[in-house]
Amino acid sequence: MPGNLLALALAVTLAWPASASAAPAPGLDQDNDLALLSDSFWRQATPTDLDTWLAPRSQPGEYPPGVVTRNTTAFHLALENNASLAMLQHLRAALPAMVGLGDYPESLLSTAIKHNHPTATIEWLLAQGAPVEAGDYHNPRPLLLAIAQGADASLIDALVKAGADTSYFTRSDSNMDAFDAAVLTEHSTTRRAVARHLPLPEAGSETMEAILVELSRQGRDGPDAPHVSYDILSVLLERGMSSTGTYCDPHKPYCLADDRSDLMDLAIRIEDPQLVDYLLGKGLKAR
Structure with missing residues (x-):
C-alpha cells in the first residue's frame, strides 16, 4: 500500500495545474480521500491546505477518511514527515478525539522523539494525553529513547516533569533505566541533563x-x-x-x-x- 499511495501522491502532484496563486499546494488533492496517508501531503501542505481538505469531510463526532488505519494514523505520518506543530493542531481540532496516542505499535510520543521534533511538540503531545511511560522490551520508554537520540535539556526536562521515571535499577519492563541510558549515550550534554534529575544516592x-x-x-x-x-x-x-x-x-x-x-x-x-x-x-x- 505505501508504494501505491506514494505513486498516487506523485500523480496528483504532476497533474495539478501550475497557475493560480489560489491553487492548493502540490500533493493536496481535494478529491483524494487518501491524502492524509501520503508522505508528500505532510511534507508539502500548509495548515490552510489542511483546513481546506478537512472542511468538507469533517462531521461532528466522526473521523474524516484516512485519519486512522490498522497499522498507523495520520498523526504518525505527519510526525514521520516532520510536519509542524501547527499542522498537528489543525488536524486535532477537526477530530472528536486524538487517535494513536498509545494504541499502536509505536506511540506518537516515541515517533516525535525519533524524528527530532522540538520540545514544544513533545509538550503538546503530553498535554493531549500521550503516556510518558509507555514502553516494553521492543519499544523503549520515551525518556530512554530521548537519551539515546541525544535530546537537549529542555526535552529531557519536559519528559521528567510529565512523570518519566528516573529511579535506579527498578525497571521490570526492560534491562534499562535512565542512569544506564545516560552511561551509554554518546551525547555529553544529554548525559548531564539526565544527571540533573537522578535521585541523589546516599553515601554507603x-x-x-x-x-x-x-x-x-x-x-x-x-x-x-x-x-x-x-x-x-x-x-x-x-x-x-x-x-x-x-x-x-x-x-x-x-x-x-x-x-x-x-x-x-x-x-x-x-x-x-x-x-x-x-x-x-x-x-x-x-x-
Whole structure:
C-alpha cells in the first residue's frame, strides 16, 4: 500500500495545474480521500491546505477518511514527515478525539522523539494525553529513547516533569533505566541533563555502590572518548551527593573495609584526567 499511495501522491502532484496563486499546494488533492496517508501531503501542505481538505469531510463526532488505519494514523505520518506543530493542531481540532496516542505499535510520543521534533511538540503531545511511560522490551520508554537520540535539556526536562521515571535499577519492563541510558549515550550534554534529575544516592548505600561500580567500568578508549563518569559525578556532586562514597573495586578478589575504593581511585583507574582535576578541586587526594 505505501508504494501505491506514494505513486498516487506523485500523480496528483504532476497533474495539478501550475497557475493560480489560489491553487492548493502540490500533493493536496481535494478529491483524494487518501491524502492524509501520503508522505508528500505532510511534507508539502500548509495548515490552510489542511483546513481546506478537512472542511468538507469533517462531521461532528466522526473521523474524516484516512485519519486512522490498522497499522498507523495520520498523526504518525505527519510526525514521520516532520510536519509542524501547527499542522498537528489543525488536524486535532477537526477530530472528536486524538487517535494513536498509545494504541499502536509505536506511540506518537516515541515517533516525535525519533524524528527530532522540538520540545514544544513533545509538550503538546503530553498535554493531549500521550503516556510518558509507555514502553516494553521492543519499544523503549520515551525518556530512554530521548537519551539515546541525544535530546537537549529542555526535552529531557519536559519528559521528567510529565512523570518519566528516573529511579535506579527498578525497571521490570526492560534491562534499562535512565542512569544506564545516560552511561551509554554518546551525547555529553544529554548525559548531564539526565544527571540533573537522578535521585541523589546516599553515601554507603547499595545504590551508591552500584553506581560507582558501573562507572568504574567506563574506561577511556582514547582522548576523544566521552567523559561518562565526569559528566554524571560532577553534576551529582554539585547537587549535594557525598564525595566520601566508596565502592568495592570489581577487579579486586576481596573487598574488606580497607580495600574499598573511593571516587579518586575511580577517576585514576578509568584514566579520566578531567574527573581527577575536578575531584582535586573538591579536596580529594589520591591514596
